[in-house]
Amino acid sequence: MAKVVVESLYKSFPSRGGSLVSPIPPTQENITVTASESKGNKSSQVNVLRSINLTIGDGEFMVLVGPSGCGKSTLLRLIAGLEDVTGGNILIGDRVVNQIPSKARDIAMVFQSYALYPHLSVYDNIAFGLRRMNASDEKNQGKFPQWLENTLTGLTRKLPKGLRYRSEQEKKIEQQVREVAARLQIDALLDRLPKELSGGQKQRVALGRAIARNPQVFLMDEPLSNLDAKLRAETRSQIVKLQRQLGITTIYVTHDQTEAMTMGDRIAVMYQGEIQQLARPLELYNHPANRFVAEFIGSPPMNFIKVEVESAKLVTHAQFQLNLSEYWQPFVSFYPGRSLLLGVRPEHFSVSTASPENLEVEVDLVEALGNETYLFVHLVDDPDLHLQVRMSPDHTVQRGDTLWLAIAIDKVHFFDVKTEKAINLD
Numbered sequence: 145m146a147k148v149v150v151e152s153l154y155k156s157f158p159s160r161g162g163s164l165v166s167p168i169p170p171t172q173e174n175i176t177v178t179a180s181e182s183k184g185n186k187s188s189q190v191n192v193l194r195s196i197n198l199t200i201g202d203g204e205f206m207v208l209v210g211p212s213g214c215g216k217s218t219l220l221r222l223i224a225g226l227e228d229v230t231g232g233n234i235l236i237g238d239r240v241v242n243q244i245p246s247k248a249r250d251i252a253m254v255f256q257s258y259a260l261y262p263h264l265s266v267y268d269n270i271a272f273g274l275r276r277m278n279a280s281d282e283k284n285q286g287k288f289p290q291w292l293e294n295t296l297t298g299l300t301r302k303l304p305k306g307l308r309y310r311s312e313q314e315k316k317i318e319q320q321v322r323e324v325a326a327r328l329q330i331d332a333l334l335d336r337l338p339k340e341l342s343g344g345q346k347q348r349v350a351l352g353r354a355i356a357r358n359p360q361v362f363l364m365d366e367p368l369s370n371l372d373a374k375l376r377a378e379t380r381s382q383i384v385k386l387q388r389q390l391g392i393t394t395i396y397v398t399h400d401q402t403e404a405m406t407m408g409d410r411i412a413v414m415y416q417g418e419i420q421q422l423a424r425p426l427e428l429y430n431h432p433a434n435r436f437v438a439e440f441i442g443s444p445p446m447n448f449i450k451v452e453v454e455s456a457k458l459v460t461h462a463q464f465q466l467n468l469s470e471y472w473q474p475f476v477s478f479y480p481g482r483s484l485l486l487g488v489r490p491e492h493f494s495v496s497t498a499s500p501e502n503l504e505v506e507v508d509l510v511e512a513l514g515n516e517t518y519l520f521v522h523l524v525d526d527p528d529l530h531l532q533v534r535m536s537p538d539h540t541v542q543r544g545d546t547l548w549l550a551i552a553i554d555k556v557h558f559f560d561v562k563t564e565k566a567i568n569l570d
């Protein structure tokens with residue numbers, strides 16, 4: 145087990161004439177254009193990761209979350225040693241691993257695509273990494289030279305079980321494989337080939353292969369995205385439970401905010417090659433550092449309404465006004481006569497009565513899920529302002545209805561219009 149430290153990490157890839165879409169708008173700052181001397185044409189670098197600093201504690205479950213193309217897999221692949229860093233350092237335990245090849249980093253990776261060997265049984269898929277580790281470890285050599293061990297194993301493989309040659313190390317491997325298979329409830333599948341398994345079973349075999357190696361660090365890249373919703377939820381809790389039992393430092397990549405919120409000890413929210421915020425799940429939810437995080441974490445997303453600051457105690461919109469709690473006054477007092485973005489989560493509206501503090505809205509769409517109801521509404525006097533509202537299923541609301549909504553004043557957020565940063569953070 146080990147901590148993982150990422151220090152001022154940069155990664156750029158060569159951009160080839162528009163065949164790649166840069167996640168970062170090509171500005172002077174993030175594109176370094178270098179003339180290709182031999183051909184006289186221009187090639188450029190796309191900076192995919194910029195100044196990433198991250199410390200993942202020993203035994204911690206860290207989730208990297210963000211939209212497609214933000215650099216999550218690239219960061220994981222750099223830690224795994226599958227890509228070279230452009231700048232900065234990666235440490236696993238106390239050693240800098242920048243120059244250490246992937247297989248010597250003592251990590252195990254699980255991919256979305258499972259990456260099982262199709263011609264090997266489940267047993268052999270799980271045993272594969274263990275055999276390779278043992279083969280390179282002098283201490284684990286059997287009583288015969290390796291070539292003879294392999295020949296004897298190969299020659300007797302097709303014989304009935306009792307007659308097969310099994311070296312001491314193979315016996316040890318079998319014990320490890322069976323232990324892991326039992327843990328993941330795939331013991332009945334050990335003789336099958338990957339093509340004879342369902343998606344969920346393949347995923348558990350891939351996990352088993354990673355666990356069997358007992359690495360210092362697990363790296364997982366969207367391992368659940370091929371599973372259906374029910375299986376995804378089940379496997380999600382299984383991975384969390386396993387990780388807690390094994391205590392192995394884990395870095396888990398997903399674009400799914402529910403996975404991030406339910407699995408991570410901490411979450412790093414990434415966007416355009418940078419970490420936007422690093423915090424515990426509820427801290428992210430309750431105190432998002434900027435508009436991007438506020439919108440990305442939480443479903444349906446937070447609503448944003450531009451308001452004018454009348455005084456430290458009062459913000460207004462053409463249709464309503466809000467008296468601010470004492471908490472907000474010192475922060476809002478920096479914006480006299482200016483605009484702010486008011487952020488309100490869908491669950492922080494409630495159906496109320498006509499009042500200057502409340503919003504009159506018309507319902508465009510009702511999604512009744514049974515346990516809760518989502519409303520898509522627009523302001524009666526500002527039809528371009530659309531909001532999403534979450535409410536209890538007891539209310540019977542129909543499309544076309546008009547309602548008055550109250551805002552839970554102690555739950556609101558405010559963001560700077562220009563920087564989009566939360567105004568109450570540093």
Ligand SMILES: Nc1ncnc2c1ncn2[C@@H]1O[C@H](COP(=O)(O)OP(=O)(O)OP(=O)(O)O)[C@@H](O)[C@H]1O
Pocket residue numbers: 157158164165166167192210211212213214215216217218219399
């Ligand atoms: N080998 C490569 N060469 C050039 N550009 C690359 C390479 N690998 C990734 N990129 C670019 O780097 C950016 C980040 O890619 P990455 O795969 O890390 O995103 P991601 O956050 O994992 O996205 P997704 O959720 O879609 O998997 C993308 O714009 C991608 O096109």
Ligand SMILES: [Mg+2]
Pocket residue numbers: 216217218
């Ligand atoms: Mg990816």
